Amino acid sequence: MDTGLQGRVALVTGANHGIGAAVAKGLAAEGAKLFLTYLRVRPQDTGWGEDVARGLSESAEALYAAMRAKSADHVVKSIRDAGGSAEAWETDLADPANIPLLFDRAESAFGAVDVLVNNAAHCEYPSRVLEANAASMDRHFAVNTRAVALMIQEYGRRHIERAARWGRIINVSTDAADAFGGSVWYGASKYAMESISRVAAKELGPYGVTVNVVSPGPVQTGGYGAEAVERESAACPMGRIGQPQDIADAVVLVASEQARWITGQLVYVGGGSRM
Ligand SMILES: NC(=O)c1ccc[n+]([C@@H]2O[C@H](COP(=O)([O-])OP(=O)(O)OC[C@H]3O[C@@H](n4cnc5c(N)ncnc54)[C@H](OP(=O)(O)O)[C@@H]3O)[C@@H](O)[C@H]2O)c1
Secondary structure (H helix, E strand, O other), rough: OOOOOOOEEEEEEOOHHHHHHHHHHHHOOOOOEEEEEEOOOOHHHEEOHHHHHHOOOHHHHHHHHHHHHHHHHHHHHHHHHOOOEEEEEOOOOOOOOOOHHHHHHHHHHHOOOEEEEEEEOOOEOHHHHHHHHHHHHHHHHEEEHHHHHHHHHHHHHHHHHOOOOEEEEEEEEOOOOOOOOHHHHHHHHHHHHHHHHHHHHHHHHHOOOEEEEEOOEOOOOOOHHHHHHHHHHHHHOOOOOOOOHHHHOOOHHHHOHHHOOOOOOEEEEOOOOOO
């Protein structure tokens, strides 16, 4: 299937591992040029409290922390080794000043951005309403809601300025955004992002840009220990936990030419774990 992504410029956030890395490789395999961004997190800053909630074994937590401490160089290399084009820049999306700079860098590397995938996310475990802490709320909304809105605004401003007529914005949520027990600010900040995505679809539709939400169920990106994998697999109609490739393929689908008439929608990609 010719997805129509050959030669397009794609910007993917949170692309140094997990779902973001798989999305970047998936779009590159369709011929898009990839500008990646990420923010390494030091193991001691993972924001993980007692990790009972996710049944994280020592090894899983160590693996996940190690992945988050990596740059995106390995993803850039793998795309280039496969004959693709990729560049990366590390920046904190919680700081609004970094967003126009990010688009400047993407444009000077490959030209105007056609496909934007807002995949980066901040998540602290546990966080509960009864222990509400303003700083933790701010950290979640800064990345999962405000940064996504400002990325869409910057994309839209540049798209309209150059009178472009084709564009794709895909925002990655989570399938429990409406009530995420154990990490309330993570869920609530994603739910707010879903609302912003629908309004953005309305505002950007006249300019040929579709805006959609891809909402994964549990995906093994290093954070699930054996116990959790068993639990999630048993709860999933398809009988397994999701893999980053499962989400990447759905993002490619929604970014494709074939998805030109899909906008303002939320797609659950969880093997039926949420219907
Ligand atoms: N894995 C799952 O089970 C699952 C399920 C549902 C939804 N999701 C969503 O899928 C997306 C990818 O999740 P994942 O598990 O692959 O990765 P993840 O560990 O949730 O990390 C997301 C990415 O965001 C980056 N990031 C965090 N704070 C940032 C900031 N202030 N500025 C710039 N980048 C920042 C992270 O960099 P570092 O990792 O280097 O900090 C990482 O690359 C996220 O939106 C997540 O909410 C995941």
